[in-house]
Amino acid sequence: MARGSSGFVAGLTAAALAAVCFLAYQASANAPDSVVDPSAGAPGTATTASPSPKPAPPAQPLAVPADSDTGKRVVYALKDRRVWLVDDAEKALRTFTVMPSAVSPLPGVYAVTSRSGSIKGSDGVPIEHVVRFANVDDVSVGFSAAQDNSMQSPDPTLKTGGVRMKRPDGDAMWTFATVGAKVVVVP
Template structure:
């Protein structure tokens, strides 16, 4: 008789588990998509932005520590960061047609004035990477222009204003750390 009661209990347990599983499925199917998500002001159509992105002068958190140049690919922004992780200067740049990969580099060479690969006379060239044979670096056009590069040419010149180029030249000597973030 012990056999039949254990089989009966096992059957009841299996039926109970199936019923609980079915009820759990039904409950999850009726939960609103917004449950557990932060409420957004009905008058606001823009999504919330994290506090770290709210201040364009804030140094990106994932860019390391100490003196360095930080270049953010998505925002086309550069930070010249001092020894206490404080930005000395923050500015926007015009990107080249060839981007460096995110990572850590150092300044390899500098040139006071040359002609860029696009034929424009440039100054204060600070090179730090090479991607598929294209030298990547910061520079300023001598005439002060900051044109968008020709998308049909592979260029590595990240263009700055002359004032920002002067600041970069003073800050980023050979060996200075350059951190590229997405």
């Protein structure tokens, strides 16, 4: 090989090495912080710092609300738009979302006062498995399922008390919440 070409190869090698170094720097500069633990020190070095504590696992998002009384009960969380059917052993047998009524009861403990198998709702929608538990300003408030399985937002101009759920959830509520059953409403 001629002497002039060896300088050319050395130049190409140096350029390639510089490109690799630049790309490696870019990759390390753009690496997310979660990949590197800054308290761990460099590989192969001893550290005296104690390991960081692991974050606490998140609370169960669908757990029965803590301040919802005890025993067998229906728990209705107004803000979460969610209902839990809780047995005597404090186990949630079922939880599901609901569409709140235009009129809502205050937080507190209630009891199922009456039930109807199939009627027309105060909004004109055919409903089933109606479980009533409160009265607010002469409006009866209760859980029900629309026979067409809809969960429309209530008309805010009407004073309706139907807390709507899907039909399978209405079936479960009907079986669980007989007259006298405890209903706990939480914020």
